[in-house]
Amino acid sequence: MSSQLLSAPAIKEMLERAGAAPRRSLGQNFVVDPNTVRRIARLACVGPGDRVVEVGAGLGSLTLALAETGAQVVAVETDSRLVPLLREVTGPHDDTVTVVQADARRLDWDALAGGAGWHLVANLPYNIATSLVLDVLDGVPAVTDLLVMCQREAAERLAAGPGSGAYGAVSVKVAVHAHAELAGNVPSTVFFPRPEVRSTLVRITRRAPALAPGLRSEIYRLVTIAFAHRRQMLRRTLCSEFVDADAALAEAEVDPTERPEQLGLPDWIRLAGVSAVAQGPR
Known part of the structure; x- marks a missing residue:
């Protein structure tokens, strides 16, 4: 051939x-x-x-x-x-x-x-x-x-x-x-x-360096939840993930009235960090 x-x-x-x-x-x-x-x-x-x-x-x-x-x-x-x-x-x-x-x-x-x-x-x-x-x-x-x-x-x-x-x-x-x-x-x-x-x-x-596996998994979990209702505000889609969703989002420097499609990777990284602390050891 x-x-x-x-x-x-x-x-x-x-x-x-x-x-x-x-x-x-x-x-x-x-x-x-x-x-x-x-x-x-x-x-x-x-x-x-x-x-x-x-x-x-x-x-x-x-x-x-x-x-x-x-x-x-x-x-x-x-x-x-x-x-x-x-x-x-x-x-x-x-x-x-x-x-x-x-x-x-x-x-x-x-x-x-x-x-x-x-x-x-x-x-x-x-x-x-x-x-x-x-x-x-x-x-x-x-x-x-x-x-x-x-x-x-x-x-x-x-x-x-x-x-x-x-x-x-x-x-x-x-x-x-x-x-x-x-x-x-x-x-x-x-x-x-x-x-x-x-x-x-x-x-x-x-990219290098890679995100830690735990943080990566938490980002995956949150985006899966949030984008299941992509037209809703984050304070509503993530209310089941935090005792006070507004406070958690504010701590992550994310406006609670924003929708998931408005957040970039740095926003998700901060939000996952707050979530991981709130969830505690698993």
Whole structure:
């Protein structure tokens, strides 16, 4: 198999040869445009000496573009029908590409990404994109930055700031760990099959130092409660969490009449600190 990037006809031929029609249940929409995968690899800012985990490698379109940069790539794919094709496609790069058959949601990240300084680059199945990003940020500190493609609405939630209509609990949870920004849209015409949703790239860069796990958990708990009623004032949504919600919010320097979508990460950090003291040891 040539090491050239895959075209749409080549991808369709491979799928037909293997009798492997794209599975909707796995969110399989393969990028079939070489310019698009090269663009993604360029936006990932990786090159010789870098280590990359690619989740949902599929038939290797993006894998080959990442390998072109000189980076070391671990290509993870769960579909047993595609793994032999992926190994065939990446064969010319077996010195820089390692193919792993695994479900990204059940990966042994310690074994896969030992040491620090890993990049995660992926065309993520839309149904697991948000949960996977949060799981990596929470539990895989070895991954220091991510460039992921997902449904545009999910991307906007991952990167949203206070006051935005897309800002919610997910946005705050991402901000606890990292800075996130939209990195560009991807047209549906570059996929096979063509998805019914819009796709957007998100760049996520981990911050240091990390918040203490206890404080992080308290922020998660509070934002989950508050954003369940995002249109209500905080004095009402958080009244069950404090003996005197107004006093607790004032201590955290938060206006009790504000709504959760108006609070930035520093506000949630102060509020979680007050809450942790009020709750006492657990």
